[in-house]
Structures are given as C-alpha cells and as structure tokens.
Amino acid sequence: MNNLPAIIPILIVVLSAAAAMLAEAFRQPGERMPIAGLGLIGLVGAGAASYFLWDKDAQSFGVVRADNFALFINIILCIIGVLTMVFSNDVVEREDIPGGEYYALTLFAISGMMLMVAATDLLVIFLALEVLSLAVYVLTGIRRESAEGAEAAFKYFLLGAFSSAFFLYGIAFAFTIAGSTRLDEVGKAMASAPHATLAMLAVALLAVGFAFKISAVPFHMWTPDAYEGAPTIVTAFMSTGVKAAAFGAFVRVFLSTLQPLEGHWVPVLAVIAGATMIVGTVVGVLQSNVKRMLAYSSIAHAGYLLLGIVAASEDGKAAVLFYLLVYAVANIGALGIVALLGTAEHPHDQLRDFAGLWRARPGLAGLMTVFLLSLGGFPPTAGFIGKWYIFAAAVRDGYYSLAIIGVLSSVVSVFFYLRIVVMMYMTEEAAAPARPRVSGPAMAGLALAMLATFYLGVLPTRVIEYAVESVKAIV
Amino acid sequence: MLSLNHFLVLSGILFSIGTAGVFLRRNLITILLSIEIMLNAVNLTFVAVGRYLGTVDGQIITFFVMTVAAAEAAVGLALVISLFRHRETLSPDAFTTLRW
Numbered sequence: 001m002n003n004l005p006a007i008i009p010i011l012i013v014v015l016s017a018a019a020a021m022l023a024e025a026f027r028q029p030g031e032r033m034p035i036a037g038l039g040l041i042g043l044v045g046a047g048a049a050s051y052f053l054w055d056k057d058a059q060s061f062g063v064v065r066a067d068n069f070a071l072f073i074n075i076i077l078c079i080i081g082v083l084t085m086v087f088s089n090d091v092v093e094r095e096d097i098p099g100g101e102y103y104a105l106t107l108f109a110i111s112g113m114m115l116m117v118a119a120t121d122l123l124v125i126f127l128a129l130e131v132l133s134l135a136v137y138v139l140t141g142i143r144r145e146s147a148e149g150a151e152a153a154f155k156y157f158l159l160g161a162f163s164s165a166f167f168l169y170g171i172a173f174a175f176t177i178a179g180s181t182r183l184d185e186v187g188k189a190m191a192s193a194p195h196a197t198l199a200m201l202a203v204a205l206l207a208v209g210f211a212f213k214i215s216a217v218p219f220h221m222w223t224p225d226a227y228e229g230a231p232t233i234v235t236a237f238m239s240t241g242v243k244a245a246a247f248g249a250f251v252r253v254f255l256s257t258l259q260p261l262e263g264h265w266v267p268v269l270a271v272i273a274g275a276t277m278i279v280g281t282v283v284g285v286l287q288s289n290v291k292r293m294l295a296y297s298s299i300a301h302a303g304y305l306l307l308g309i310v311a312a313s314e315d316g317k318a319a320v321l322f323y324l325l326v327y328a329v330a331n332i333g334a335l336g337i338v339a340l341l342g343t344a345e346h347p348h349d350q351l352r353d354f355a356g357l358w359r360a361r362p363g364l365a366g367l368m369t370v371f372l373l374s375l376g377g378f379p380p381t382a383g384f385i386g387k388w389y390i391f392a393a394a395v396r397d398g399y400y401s402l403a404i405i406g407v408l409s410s411v412v413s414v415f416f417y418l419r420i421v422v423m424m425y426m427t428e429e430a431a432a433p434a435r436p437r438v439s440g441p442a443m444a445g446l447a448l449a450m451l452a453t454f455y456l457g458v459l460p461t462r463v464i465e466y467a468v469e470s471v472k473a474i475v
Numbered sequence: 476m477l478s479l480n481h482f483l484v485l486s487g488i489l490f491s492i493g494t495a496g497v498f499l500r501r502n503l504i505t506i507l508l509s510i511e512i513m514l515n516a517v518n519l520t521f522v523a524v525g526r527y528l529g530t531v532d533g534q535i536i537t538f539f540v541m542t543v544a545a546a547e548a549a550v551g552l553a554l555v556i557s558l559f560r561h562r563e564t565l566s567p568d569a570f571t572t573l574r575w
Binding site for chain 1: 538550
C-alpha cells in the first residue's frame with residue numbers, strides 16, 4: 001500500500017474513464033446519460049488528491065514521483081479537463097461525436113498526461129506519452145464521417161509515431177550509457193559522460209521527440225492540420241493538455257537529468273525557440289480559418305515556453321509553469337467558444353463567421369475578447385504577466401536577442417488576435433448563421449476561465465510563489 | 476566474435492532504413508511498416524545492450540516496446556481504413572484537403 005499515494009490522482013482519472021466506458025456500454029440506444037458528470041467527478045477528485053499530496057513528495061514503485069512540480073501540472077491538467085468536460089456536454093451530441101468513447105478517451109489521455117509529468121523513468125515517460133498520444137490520435141479522427149478528420153488524424157498519427165520512434169531511440173542510447181532508464185542514474189552517467197558521442201545522440205533524439213510533441217519548428221508540420229481537422233472541442237483539449245504534459249516532462253528531463261550537458265543543447269534549443277516564435281506568428285497572420293490561426297498561435301506560444309527553458313534559471317522554470325497555466329486557461333477558453341458556436345454542418349471556424357457576434361451574443365464576444373487579449377499579452381490579463389515573466393528571465397540570463405524576437409513576435413501576433421476582435425465588434429453580419437444556444441454550465445466554465453485570466457493578471461504573486469516552490473522539486 | 480558495436484551499428488542501419496522508408500515510400504501501409512522497422516531497430520539496441528551489461532532490463536523493456544508497437548499498429552491501421560473509405564486510395568499524395 002505504501003506504493004500507492006503518488007499515483008492516486010492518476011488512478012482516480014483512470015477509474016472515471018473506465019466508468020465512462022461502462023456507462024456507454026450499458027446505455028440503451030437513445031438514452032441520455034450524464035457521462036460528462038462522471039468525468040467531472042473524477043477530475044475534481046484527482047485535483048483534490050493532488051492538493052492533498054502537495055509537499056508530501058510521495059513516490060510509487062521508484063518510477064513515479066508526485067513532487068510539487070508534477071502536482072502543479074496535475075492541477076493545470078485538471079482545470080483543462082474540467083473545462084473540456086463542461087464544454088463537451090453541449091458539443092458532443094450536436095457534433096455527432098460518439099459520447100462514451102469520446103469521454104473515455106479524453107479521460108485516458110488526461111491520465112497519460114498526469115503520468116508523463118510524474119514519471120522519473122524514461123521508459124515510463126515513453127509509455128505515458130504513448131497512452132496520451134494514442135488516445136489523442138483517435139480523438140482527432142473521432143468523427144468518422146468527416147474526411148478532414150480522418151486525414152488530420154492520420155497525419156498526426158504518422159508524425160507522432162515517427163517522432164516517438166526517435167524518442168525511443170534516444171532512450172535506448174541513454175540506456176546504453178547508464179545501464180538504466182531511471183532519470184537519476186541517467187543523470188549521473190551523463191555527468192561523467194565517458195561516451196560523448198552516444199550522449200550527444202541521446203540528447204538530440206530525446207529533444208526531437210519532445211519538439212514534435214510541443215510542436216516546435218521545424219517539427220510543427222502536423223499541428224495546423226491536426227488542429228483544423230479535429231472537432232473543435234478536441235482541438236481545445238489537445239492544444240492545451242498535450243502541451244502542458246509534454247512541457248512538464250521536457251523540463252524535468254532536460255533541466256534536471258540532462259543539466260550537465262547544458263552547454264551542448266541550450267544553443268540548439270535557443271535557435272529552435274527563436275524560429276518557433278517567428279514561424280508561429282508570421283504564418284499565423286496569413287490564416288483565415290480561426291482554428292488554424294490558433295494552431296499557429298499555439299506554435300508561437302510553444303516558442304515562448306521554450307524561451308523559458310533556455311533561460312533555465314529558477315525564474316525561467318517557474319515562468320514556464322506559470323505560462324503553461326496562463327496559456328491553458330486562455331486557449332481553452334477561446335477554442336471552447338469556437339466549439340460552442342459550431343455545429344456538425346457549420347463549424348463556425350472561419351474568420352467571417354465571427355462577424356457581428358457582438359450584436360448577436362454580447363456575452364460570448366466579450367469573453368472571447370478577454371481570452372484573445374490574454375493570448376496576445378495585453379495587461380491586465382494573465383498573458384501579459386506570463387510573457388513579462390518569461391522575457392524578464394531571458395534578459396536576466398543574457399538572451400537579449402531572443403527576448404527581442406519574443407516581444408516583436410507577440411506584437412505581430414496581436415494583429416491576428418485583434419482581427420477576430422474587429423470582426424466581432426465592427427463588421428456587420430452578412431447572413432445570420434444559426435448559432436446554437438450555449439448552456440448554463442458551459443457559460444459558467446467560460447466565466448471561471450475569464451475570472452482566472454484576470455486573477456492571474458492582476459494578483460499573480462500567490463500562484464507565482466507556488467510555481468517557484470514547485471520547481472525547487474526538480475533542481 | 477561479434478561485439479556490442481556490431482549490434483549498435485546494425486540497429487543504426489535498420490533505423491536509417493526505416494526513416495528513409497517513411498520519407499520515400501508512397502503507400503500508407505508501407506510507411507507504417509517503416510515505422511515498425513524503426514521501433515524494432517530500437518528493440519535490437521535494447522536487447523544487445525541488456526545482454527552486454529548482463530542484466531535482463533533490456534529484454535524486459537523490449538516487451539513494453541512491442542506492446543506499444545502493437546497498440547500503435549492497431550490505431551494506425553484503423554485510421555488507414557477510415558481514410559480509405561473516404562478516398563479509395565492509399566497514396567499519401569492524395570491527402571491534401573488540409574494545407575497551410
């Protein structure tokens with residue numbers, strides 16, 4: 001029994017996923033079941049368990065460690081999961097998504113994400129990565145009658161499987177050097193590094209694997225396709241959840257285990273971070289599909305987060321954690337609104353679909369504005385504090401040019417966020433598209449996301465303190 | 476006498492063949508097979524290193540990798556079938572609805 005505490009949050013989510021699957025199996029045709037509620041119970045339970053495990057540093061089986069770092073990301077994942085569940089309840093039926101499978105896969109993906117950030121063994125990180133990836137591949141293509149969905153899912157799957165082979169080869173080289181896949185032993189072996197070539201290969205291959213998952217340039221090709229072709233609610237979920245989990249494991253592996261080789265990988269990651277910020281914003285400006293635009297925006301945000309990893313001071317790491325939370329709340333809010341306005345026939349994802357939203361739905365237009373401003377980095381929203389914190393860490397570490405690229409690209413990115421805002425407020429709606437009604441719980445979820453955006457923007461100190469506290473676990 | 480290096484080089488060659496296959500082959504099923512070759516190249520490394528170090532860890536890891544490869548193949552083939560239902564072709568060049 002002593003082995004269990006660290007995996008309790010994961011177990012709770014897995015149980016709720018199994019319950020969702022069973023509920024679907026016992027459902028009579030046409031019967032409605034509150035499966036989203038099951039997921040909500042599981043996620044709130046996992047969040048509470050993470051809260052109680054705080055500062056306990058529980059370990060399970062020597063390969064899973066619920067330190068404060070993992071728990072902080074667990075809580076971000078629970079927030080993402082809760083918002084996804086609340087929005088899904090509106091969207092799933094309308095979009096012809098098979099309910100039971102959808103909820104079960106989402107919850108299984110979340111359990112994989114939680115395991116990925118808590119794992120302290122490369123092999124377990126790989127297995128968790130596969131648990132979450134396989135679930136998300138299927139979620140991308142879950143609308144079987146949609147040709148774009150199938151194409152997006154296959155592209156995502158192909159590049160994902162390809163990159164995980166690289167990641168696995170990196171693990172094999174680490175195993176060759178250290179004789180173990182445990183992070184602490186790999187770290188020790190890397191520090192003494194008798195096999196410099198093998199060590200470099202291991203680092204490079206692991207970095208490629210992570211770069212695919214966080215969609216860093218030049219490994220970002222799948223992102224816009226997968227995000228556009230997937231049902232919007234899945235896009236909202238994967239653009240935030242997968243990123244949070246992958247960045248969590250990335251920070252843990254690179255900033256603690258591979259810290260001794262810092263001199264070799266930091267310059268490469270610095271170039272990738274710069275390229276990611278530039279490509280994400282510049283190509284984002286050219287898009288007319290909102291989902292695709294937000295996909296490029298998520299690439300740019302991956303660049304900002306990488307900048308935090310490059311500036312690997314304690315501030316840099318805490319900034320990454322804080323920014324993950326800020327980005328998750330704003331991005332799931334913005335994509336959630338797109339999902340809530342769409343139907344199977346009319347996805348509501350073109351820029352012109354947003355024309356006149358302010359007249360028709362002032363509440364949603366206002367919320368959308370808040371989320372977009374936060375993504376763009378306007379004060380007093382959370383995005384401003386998050387970006388400021390990352391760029392300040394970069395400047396303090398002497399990465400002036402990267403900080404300048406970051407500031408410039410966020411200025412350019414404001415252009416495409418504001419395009420949506422201008423559409424909503426200042427353009428008359430051509431032909432009124434039938435926008436579906438948004439239910440009370442979904443509205444409440446959006447309102448909570450907005451409150452969080454303002455809270456993190458105006459009074460960020462408390463959460464930043466928690467972030468600083470939690471990165472101490474991985475030094 | 477075969478040394479560890481022989482196995483590492485062989486698995487490196489296999490991995491490269493798999494990688495080349497993913498880029499060069501023009502059939503989705505063959506591309507999936509190329510990814511399997513890459514995974515099996517990695518398996519070879521694990522087994523050879525495990526044997527060299529005298530532990531069973533390498534062999535045990537291989538079982539995990541095989542499980543993951545099987546799960547990946549299941550999802551991958553399902554997606555190929557669903558693609559084929561929409562397009563009636565297995566050439567990757569036909570899938571161009573989504574671009575830029």
